[in-house]
Amino acid sequence: MVSEVVSIPSRVESLAKSGIQVIPKEYVRPQEELNGIGNIFEEEKKDEGPQVPTINLKEIDSEDKEIRKKCHQELKKAAVEWGVMHLVNHGISDELIERVKVAGRTFFDLPVEEKEKYANDQASGNVQGYGSKLANSACGQLEWEDYFFHCVFPEDKRDLAIWPKTPADYIPATSEYAKQIRNLATKIFAVLSIGLGLEEGRLEKEVGGMEDLLLQMKINYYPKCPQPELALGVEAHTDVSALTFILHNMVPGLQLFYEEKWVTAKCVPNSIIMHIGDTIEILSNGKYKSILHRGVVNKEKVRISWAIFCEPPKEKIMLKPLPETVTAAEPSQFPPRTFAQHMAHKLFKKDNNDAVVEQKVFTKDDQDSAAVHKASEKDERDIVAEHIVLKEDEQDFAAEQKAFKKVDQDIVLAERKVLKEDEQDAVAELKVFQEG
Numbered sequence: 031m032v033s034e035v036v037s038i039p040s041r042v043e044s045l046a047k048s049g050i051q052v053i054p055k056e057y058v059r060p061q062e063e064l065n066g067i068g069n070i071f072e073e074e075k076k077d078e079g080p081q082v083p084t085i086n087l088k089e090i091d092s093e094d095k096e097i098r099k100k101c102h103q104e105l106k107k108a109a110v111e112w113g114v115m116h117l118v119n120h121g122i123s124d125e126l127i128e129r130v131k132v133a134g135r136t137f138f139d140l141p142v143e144e145k146e147k148y149a150n151d152q153a154s155g156n157v158q159g160y161g162s163k164l165a166n167s168a169c170g171q172l173e174w175e176d177y178f179f180h181c182v183f184p185e186d187k188r189d190l191a192i193w194p195k196t197p198a199d200y201i202p203a204t205s206e207y208a209k210q211i212r213n214l215a216t217k218i219f220a221v222l223s224i225g226l227g228l229e230e231g232r233l234e235k236e237v238g239g240m241e242d243l244l245l246q247m248k249i250n251y252y253p254k255c256p257q258p259e260l261a262l263g264v265e266a267h268t269d270v271s272a273l274t275f276i277l278h279n280m281v282p283g284l285q286l287f288y289e290e291k292w293v294t295a296k297c298v299p300n301s302i303i304m305h306i307g308d309t310i311e312i313l314s315n316g317k318y319k320s321i322l323h324r325g326v327v328n329k330e331k332v333r334i335s336w337a338i339f340c341e342p343p344k345e346k347i348m349l350k351p352l353p354e355t356v357t358a359a360e361p362s363q364f365p366p367r368t369f370a371q372h373m374a375h376k377l378f379k380k381d382n383n384d385a386v387v388e389q390k391v392f393t394k395d396d397q398d399s400a401a402v403h404k405a406s407e408k409d410e411r412d413i414v415a416e417h418i419v420l421k422e423d424e425q426d427f428a429a430e431q432k433a434f435k436k437v438d439q440d441i442v443l444a445e446r447k448v449l450k451e452d453e454q455d456a457v458a459e460l461k462v463f464q465e466g
Contacts, residue, residue, distance in 0.1 A: 041142050041162055042176050046253035056172045058260045066285070066292035067259055070328050073294040074282035082286060082295045082303075083108040088119035090217055105218070106225035113306040113319030114286055116298040122210045124300055127277060129203035134249045134336055135279070136197040137178065148178070148192060159192050174261040174327045176251045182208035182338065183245035208245055211275050211338050215243070218273060218304070226314055228354060236313055236352065237272045237342040244341045252283065252325065252333040263325035263333070270373050271307035271339040278303070281333040287322040308372065309342055312364045315351035344370035 045054070085105050092098040108115040137145070150159035158180045163173045181188050182204060194200045219237070220230035237243050252263040263283060278284070284295040284303065295303065311320040327333065342349070350366035367375060 041145075042172075042174055043138075043251065043253045044142050046255065051256050053174075053255065053257045053261055056170075057174055058257075059171055059262050059265070063262065063265065064260065067326055070258070070282045070294065070326050071330070074296055076294070079291075080288050080293050082114055082116060082293065083112055084116040084118060084298055084301065086119050087117055087121065087217075090221065102221045102224060105221050109222060109225070109306050109310075109318040111319070112286070112288065113311070113321035114295075114323070115304055116295075116301040117214075117304050118298065118301050120214060120302050122207070122214065122302070126203065126207055126210070127300075129199060130207045130336060131277065131279060131334075133194075133197055133200040133203045134178075135334060137194045137200060138176075138249070138251045138334065140196060144196075148194060150179070158189060171265075173264055174252060174255050175263045175325070176253075178249045178251075180247055181244060182247045183212050184241065187244065204247065208247070208338065212240075212243075212245060212340075214275070214302075215245075215273055215340050216240075222310065222314075222318060226317065226352070226355060228352070232352075233272075233310065233313060236347065237309060237340070238347060242343040242346060243272070244343070246339045246341060248337045248339070250325065250333075250335045250337065252327050252335075254329050254332060255327040256329055258327045258329050261327055263327045266322055266324040268320040268322055269305050269307040269339060270309065270369070270376065271305075271341050272309040273340045274305040274307055275338045275340075276303040276305070277336040279332075279334045281328070281331045283325050283327065283333045283335075285324050285326055287324075292324075307339070308376075309349060309369065312349050312372075313352050313355070315355035315360060316363045317355060342369045344368060 083104075085101075085108055087101065087105075089097045089101040090105075092101065105115070145160050148160040150156050150161045152161065160176070160178050162176045178194070180193060185205070190201060193204070216234055219234040223230050223233040226233075234240075234243070250264065255261050266287065276284075278297070280297045280299070282294060282297055285292045286295060287293075305323070306318045306320050308320045310318050325333075325335075345368050347369065348366050349364070349369060349372055351362045351364055356362050
């Protein structure tokens with residue numbers, strides 16, 4: 031039975047430390063979201079079944095063409111089949127990574143009252159800083175996490191005034207780590223570009239290049255939960271970013287929806303988890319996958335993760351499949367949208383209850399009928415196919431048909447105008463609510 035509480039502490043950490051044995055109903059997820067949740071420590075030990083691939087980047091820049099090509103092929107295969115991987119020998123020192131972890135952990139070890147000095151103000155659109163997710167999902171439920179969110183690169187776009195002053199090493203360690211992640215991203219973009227038959231600098235250019243690609247860090251803090259079988263740290267979603275790089279404190283919790291089942295990622299020492307985000311999936315016309323994933327919690331150990339989202343500029347770039355990825359046999363799967371419009375579209379879809387968790391609708395344009403399939407690789411906890419809607423009924427789906435067939439620029443502009451309404455609010459809200 032779920033407890034009835036009059037007032038819930040604003041921070042999950044405070045709630046977890048209050049001694050409760052039954053979580054408030056606001057944190058109990060719908061039953062359909064809880065499939066596949068068991069003891070995360072036992073799940074992480076299992077060796078049978080699919081496993082998230084581990085990619086060794088030691089030879090990513092090898093002067094030996096064949097050795098370099100083998101590394102590139104392995105990374106491409108993981109991006110095509112999974113959209114997520116453990117990166118080892120990534121070139122970022124263990125010492126720097128440990129500094130980043132110590133700094134983040136030290137901040138979250140501060141009293142809640144001290145952390146509140148860095149609190150964000152979601153109501154006013156200020157999403158940077160210390161916070162907890164509000165009930166914005168279709169089911170209205172909360173997530174079992176607190177977080178700290180801030181832009182970490184480029185340096186001229188940071189707001190150091192909201193960065194933690196304690197510990198003293200937080201700013202220098204995080205700043206250096208962000209620079210090195212940005213350099214790693216360049217190498218990954220190059221490999222993915224080559225994998226599509228493009229010039230190696232193409233994808234990086236398409237997502238904004240060194241000047242405009244934003245790196246946003248979100249430190250996720252998942253307190254111990256007395257009823258982990260009923261809660262989620264982060265609900266099922268795909269990342270809107272181009273790439274996401276994740277560190278964690280070696281406590282399991284990440285699950286990927288692969289081949290219609292939830293797969294628990296193992297804790298690989300000295301690795302960085304990398305996700306392909308929606309942005310790269312769109313540019314590649316679905317050749318690279320943005321996989322559905324979620325964060326589960328446990329009653330034994332606090333879990334902390336450090337996610338850096340590499341995001342294109344909100345308005346400068348029109349996200350759509352690159353011409354080289356579109357053929358008669360593989361038509362465009364995605365309508366053109368700015369990054370801001372893509373985020374708003376996902377939020378609006380979510381709020382409108384367009385799908386059921388762990389289901390995704392792929393409507394294929396086969397000129398005869400629409401085939402509906404359950405799948406795992408895309409979209410929010412509502413898991414709806416936002417991007418492969420090609421139904422033959424043109425009267426009902428004229429807006430999507432025009433995007434795929436590129437027939438009328440005026441109609442496209444009209445669609446963009448509609449999406450633009452209230453977009454700033456939606457984007458600000460989504461920044462915190464969906465990236466995780």
